[in-house]
Amino acid sequence: MRAALFDLDETILDRSGSLRDFANWQATEIPDSSISNTTLFVERFIELDQNGVVWKDKVYESLICEFNIKGYSVEDLLNTYLERFRDFCKPRHGALDVIQAFARKEYKIALVSNGKTPFQENNFQALGFNEFFDCVIISDAVGIRKPDKAIFELACKSINADISASVFIGDNPVADIKGAKDAGMATIYVPTDPQQEPCRFADKTFYQLSDLAAHIEANK
Numbered sequence: 001m002r003a004a005l006f007d008l009d010e011t012i013l014d015r016s017g018s019l020r021d022f023a024n025w026q027a028t029e030i031p032d033s034s035i036s037n038t039t040l041f042v043e044r045f046i047e048l049d050q051n052g053v054v055w056k057d058k059v060y061e062s063l064i065c066e067f068n069i070k071g072y073s074v075e076d077l078l079n080t081y082l083e084r085f086r087d088f089c090k091p092r093h094g095a096l097d098v099i100q101a102f103a104r105k106e107y108k109i110a111l112v113s114n115g116k117t118p119f120q121e122n123n124f125q126a127l128g129f130n131e132f133f134d135c136v137i138i139s140d141a142v143g144i145r146k147p148d149k150a151i152f153e154l155a156c157k158s159i160n161a162d163i164s165a166s167v168f169i170g171d172n173p174v175a176d177i178k179g180a181k182d183a184g185m186a187t188i189y190v191p192t193d194p195q196q197e198p199c200r201f202a203d204k205t206f207y208q209l210s211d212l213a214a215h216i217e218a219n220k
């Protein structure tokens with residue numbers, strides 16, 4: 001049995017778009033005139049987040065200070081993020097087509113995400129792809145993070161997939177692509193930025209998921 005393993009953030013979840021929508025809502029939700037410039041709040045939120053590298057307690061600490069937000073603690077804003085971000089989660093364009101294309105070729109499908117539980121599960125559930133997935137693995141729950149090859153092995157083992165016949169699809173050249181390659185998998189690199197340099201650990205690269213879906217349909 002072969003499997004297609006997916007990363008979550010920026011691979012099947014349009015994280016940057018979802019975060020922008022969430023930040024915009026949060027700025028207007030805080031009934032305090034301190035955030036008079038919503039656009040600036042959203043831009044600073046996105047900058048401070050650094051594509052998810054910086055956890056939100058640090059982001060909110062800075063935002064509270066920079067925008068002089070009164071009446072809200074870091075914990076208040078963080079709790080709102082944890083509880084409400086899922087409501088803004090939207091799939092990356094073409095994600096469903098890729099998942100369905102692999103499913104039609106009788107691949108088992110799994111998610112392997114670095115992140116916190118249950119936060120990442122909630123975000124994944126919000127996409128509505130659950131019915132296609134045989135397994136969901138979040139690093140926080142298993143105590144192993146990509147690019148450690150053990151997490152790819154664990155995912156394949158849990159769905160009885162042959163790791164050498166399986167493929168990983170992700171946008172991070174190291175955590176996803178190098179990690180999966182080290183584990184003995186085929187790799188498909190799907191960067192969102194068309195300027196992104198090629199990754200030497202990638203067997204294939206697609207900048208548009210619709211192109212990847214067409215490629216899967218055209219192959220065995």
Ligand SMILES: [Mg+2]
Pocket residue numbers: 007008009010011170171172
């Ligand atoms: Mg990612």
